Amino acid sequence: MTGAAVLTPKLTPEQEGLMDWIDIGALEDIPERGARVVKTQAGCVALFRTGPEEVFATADACPHRGGPLSEGIVHGRRVTCPLHSWVFDLESGAALGEDARLVTYAVRLVAGRVLLDGRLLAKRSAA
Amino acid sequence: MKQKLVVIGAGMASGRVLEQLTETAPDAFDITLFNGESRGNYNRIMLSSVLSGDKTYEDIVTHDAAWYAARGITCRFGEHVTRIDREAKVVVGQGGEVAYDHLLIATGSAPFVIPVPGRELPGVVTYRDLDDTEAMIDAAGRGGSAVVIGGGLLGLEAAAGLAGRGMAVTVVHLMGHLMERQLDEAAGYLLRRDLEARGITVRTQASTKAILGEDRAEAVLLENGDLLPADLVVMAVGIRPETRLATDAGLQVARGIEVDVQMVTSDPAILAVGECVEFSGQLFGLVAPLYDQAKVAAQTLLGRPDAFVLRDTATKLKVTGCDLFSAGDFAAGPGREDIVYRDPARGIYKRLVIEGDRLVGAVMYGDTADGAWFFGLIKDGTEIDAMRDTLIFGPGFQGGSAADPLSAVAALPPEAEICGCNGVCKGTIVQAIEGGAQDLGGLRAVTKASASCGTCTGLVEQLLQVTLGEGYSAPAARPVCTCTELTHEDVRRLIKAKALKSQPAVWQELGWTTPNGCHVCRPAVNFYLLADWPLEYLDDPQSRFVNERKHANIQKDGTFSVVPRMWGGITNPVELRAIADAAEKYGAQTVKVTGGQRIDLLGIKGEDLPGIWSDLNRAGLVSGHAYSKGLRTVKTCVGTDHCRFGTQDSTGLGIKLEQTLWGSWTPHKVKLAVSGCPRNCAEATCKDVGIICVDSGYQIGVAGAAGMDLKETERLADVATEQEAMDLTVAFIQLYRENARYLDRPYKWVAKVGLDWVKARVVDDPAERRRLIEAFELSQSIYRKDPWAEHADRGRAYAPLADLTREAAE
Structure with missing residues (x-):
């Protein structure tokens, strides 16, 4: 039986201590090889379920033309934008073969629940 | 003291x-x-x-x-x-x-007992202690059927034990593959294959709704309505x-x-x-x-100091003949890389998960001899950088060779059919090659293999390569994508020849280089599987482009367009009122009459889709599939109903065709039209199938185009009756479904195989036509229904998972 919390990406204990984890829903509500969206003050965040116990979070909007990445096809640890087929690596946020990068967010999975860093709630400062 | x-x-x-x-x-x-x-x-x-x-x-x-x-x-x-x-x-x-x-x-x-009705019935047992085991042995002695709920370690051992004692066993598992905690999808697929080979039925993604029975368990009812007879029900869903x-x-x-x-x-x-x-x-x-x-x-x-330390653990399944091993953490975690080795011919799969310069997880199936060695590397945190290139071959590696991309073809048994058109199997082709036919032309002359539609050309060439070795250099064929070296045609043939009925089966048996394909190959493979195995394979929404997954067309601003079906382009005031109401209620930005005689509501928000569908459903309107690689529309003119030139009931035939064909998935979109006379008001001569009514009956044209290419239809046949027109249309579309490569419209496919090849099957061979129609009907028994009605009550899936902006405001 495994029950340990799964973190993506890996954080140091110090970094993790800074997080304000907020339970945003059940893991089973995100289809495997699929995605769901969370609305936050920082804009829509896409949660990609790349495996039974693996979720990545990035900005939902494609840096190319703003396509909703959560509607794209999830393959391996990648997603393809539904509008113009840009492919992103979900671990790093990097676009493959393009000079662009997605903002990524820390996700924690505990006992079938998905946790996001609650600081996303706070409004981003102008900086 | x-x-x-x-x-x-x-x-x-x-x-x-x-x-x-x-x-x-x-x-x-x-x-x-x-x-x-x-x-x-x-x-x-x-x-x-x-x-x-x-x-x-x-x-x-x-x-x-x-x-x-x-x-x-x-x-x-x-x-x-x-x-x-x-x-x-x-x-x-x-x-x-x-x-x-x-x-x-x-x-x-x-043991965790899932809270379904009937769980208290006699004949429902858990699998935890000796009393449970004895109850199971006792039940097995009376024979009959057993249903094991839970496809984890315990459940599978129970299933194998009961099957060994002569019961007919079905394993019902909630997740997509067996033992998902210990195995990844590929290994889960191999395990399933081996269990099925020993007569155990496996139902994945199956949720138990109730256990039925009068005074003892008699059957298990699944959420999808299937009923599994069960004299014994074993709950092995987990422990707490x-x-x-x-x-x-x-x-x-x-x-x-x-x-x-x-x-x-x-x-x-x-x-x-x-x-x-x-x-x-x-x-x-x-x-x-x-x-x-x-x-x-x-x-x-005893008052002595000691401390418990967490260590990795390894799992082995104790079922004879199912050789699997898993250790460490192979499923989760970023910054990790996979090394995957597949030998489809021998049913071997190995996957190592590496983080930095350490091995952190291993999954193996079929050959687990090196399990202990890998487990040692994981436990000890051994640096593996130096041996990384050869790590997966195990400790005894002495400079082996790379996996053979031709192994899928090499592994086919001699009786496997390679050329479906001419009924040529592998053994015949290999014999011909060994008998002196050393190139494609020679082989075609001797065996007829790949001499008709040509879709098996790639496979025949690979057989030449496998049989002749270095002596043969194949002309380069374009693979589906970078995940595989096979072409679309190869993949289609191999799915049929090897009876591959799931995505993991394709990835494993055809040696895919990625865990689950990419946005190019996965939608294609998903279609090929559902077209060839309509009952065994379930359409996978996660392998569909967004429009087909959401049953609406995504627009450049992320909103969707909604097009209800109007059979044959006919509507009425009730439907029009419902459409108008929906357009107002959901704030449609634009209302457009389409080229296919439908009404398009543009600018609908994603989360409003279930709502608008439900409203439209209430007026009897269903999905127009304006988004699908499937039947789009059948355009008609008013025919004999009103028109003074009409020769046949073109509207009626259009409606019948649409009601027969709707909901079916095809390699690309399919558009039809029926015109009531040669004046052709329904513009039938540039459709995938276009029918022109004449005094003597119906002229059926196929393979037209009016998009990137412009092409007039070619005459498939002239027939006298409406029923013949229906039959030929259905048979043509099924032949297209079975043979075309994904994203080829019918005109492209017909250009490749030739209209004569199509006619030989659809028009000239009544038995083949009958088979095609029956195959289409079988598939439609699954897919001829309204996806909107099915999704209208799944509103939650279309809404955001959470809205943190609202919480912050409170």
Whole structure:
């Protein structure tokens, strides 16, 4: 039986201590090889379920033309934008073969629940 | 003076504690052992061997009565503990109190019983202890069918045992593949294949709704409505720590009883070990860490320092013939890389997960000989950088060769059909090659293989390559994508020839280089599978482009367009009112009449889709599939109903065609039209299938185009009756479904295979036409329904998972 919390990406204990984890829903509500969206003050965040116990979070909007990445096809640890087929690596946020990068967010999975860093709630400062 | 030790639970963990204590300090404790089961410690892991009949209970007893007697342990077996009084330091059993100085809780775990109606019926058992096992053996003796709920380690061992005892066994598993905690999809697929080969039926993504029966279990009802007969139902969906006593006693309990590194609970006089504890957020179910805990607990009781350390554990399934191994953490975690090795011919799959310069996980199926070596590397955290290139070949590697991309073809049996058109199997082709036909032209002349439609050309060339080796250089064919070296045509043929019925089967047997394909190959493979195996394979929404997954067309601003179906382009005031109401209610930005005689509502928000569908459904409107690689529209003119030139009922035929064809998935979109006379008001001559009505009957044209290319239809046939027109249309579309490559419109496909080839099957061969129509009908028994109606009540899936902006405002 495994029950340990799964973190993506890996954080140091110090970094993790800074997080304000907020339970945003059940893991089973995100289809495997699929995605769901969370609305936050920082804009829509896409949660990609790349495996039974693996979720990545990035900005939902494609840096190319703003396509909703959560509607794209999830393959391996990648997603393809539904509008113009840009492919992103979900671990790093990097676009493959393009000079662009997605903002990524820390996700924690505990006992079938998905946790996001609650600081996303706070409004981003102008900086 | 002896200290009083009370132990609750006589399982494998507490048994190990008692062994250690009585060995190192035989006179230190006065021990009382409670056990709810009316027997002492036995090797629970071997219950599967008792079930399979390889062993008896006597063979698996660890501690018998003499063992306890020799150590002066007071056994209170078959007696439940009702309460722990921490104030008075007594344990209250059904047969009276016992005082303790130290208490060890080892209550283990309880099987999880899913809360479905009928779970209390006789004939429903869990699989946890000897009594359960004996109940199963007893039931198997009466024969009949068994349903095992849960495709994890325990469930599969139960299934194999019951099948071995002659029951017809079905495993019902909620997740997409078996043993998903220990195995990835590819290994899960191989395991399933082996279990099925021994007669066990496996149902994945299957949810149990109820267990049915009068005074005992008779059947299991699944959420999808399927009914599985069951004289015995085994629940093996999981276990949870048995913590009730600890919770009642006020000890700190999370999911399990919380313990520190000395295995001490929140009460210094009380220790806990085994499956009932939680340490550092972790629960335990395998025996190795339990024995580690037992050693630490014994030391703590003896007042000696020791500490429990978490270690990786390895899993093996104890089912003969299913050789699998998994260790470490292979599923989760970023910054990790995979090394995958597949040998489809021998059913071997190995995957190593590497983080930095360390191996952190391993999954193997088919050949697990190197499991212990990999497990050692994981446990020891060995640096693997230097041997990384050859790591997956194991410790004995001496410079082997790379995996053979031709192995899928090489592995086909001689009787496998390669050329479907001419019924040529692999053995015939290989014989011809060995007999001197050393190139494609020669082979075609001798065997006719690939001489007709040509879609198996790639496979025939690979057979030349496999048979002749270096002596043959194939003309380069374009593979589907970078995940594979096979072409679309190869993949289609191999899915048929090897009877591949799931995505993991394709990835494994055809040697895919990625875990689950990419946005190019996965939608294609998904279509090929559902077209070839309509009953066995379920359409996978996650392999669909967004429009097909959401049943609406995404627009450049992320909103969607909604097009209800108007059969044959006919509507009425009720439908129009409903469409107008929906357009207003959901704020459609634009309302457009389409080229296909439908009304398009543009600018609908994604989360409003289920709402608008539900509204439209109420007026009898269903999805127009304006988004799908499937039947789009059948345009018609008013025909004999109103028009003074009309020769036949073109509207009626259009509606019939649309009602027959709607909902079907095809390689690309399919558009039809029926015109009532040669004036052709429905513009039938540039459609995928276009029918022109004439006095003598119907002219059926196919393979037109009016998009990137402009092309007039070619005449498939002229027929006299409406029924013949329907039959030829359906047969043509099914032939297209079975043979075209994904994203080829019919005109492109017909250009490749030739209209004569199509005519030979659809028009000239009544038996083949009948087969095509029946195959289409079989598929439509699954897909001819309204996806909007199915999705309208799944509103939650279309809404955001959470809205943190609102919470922040409150």
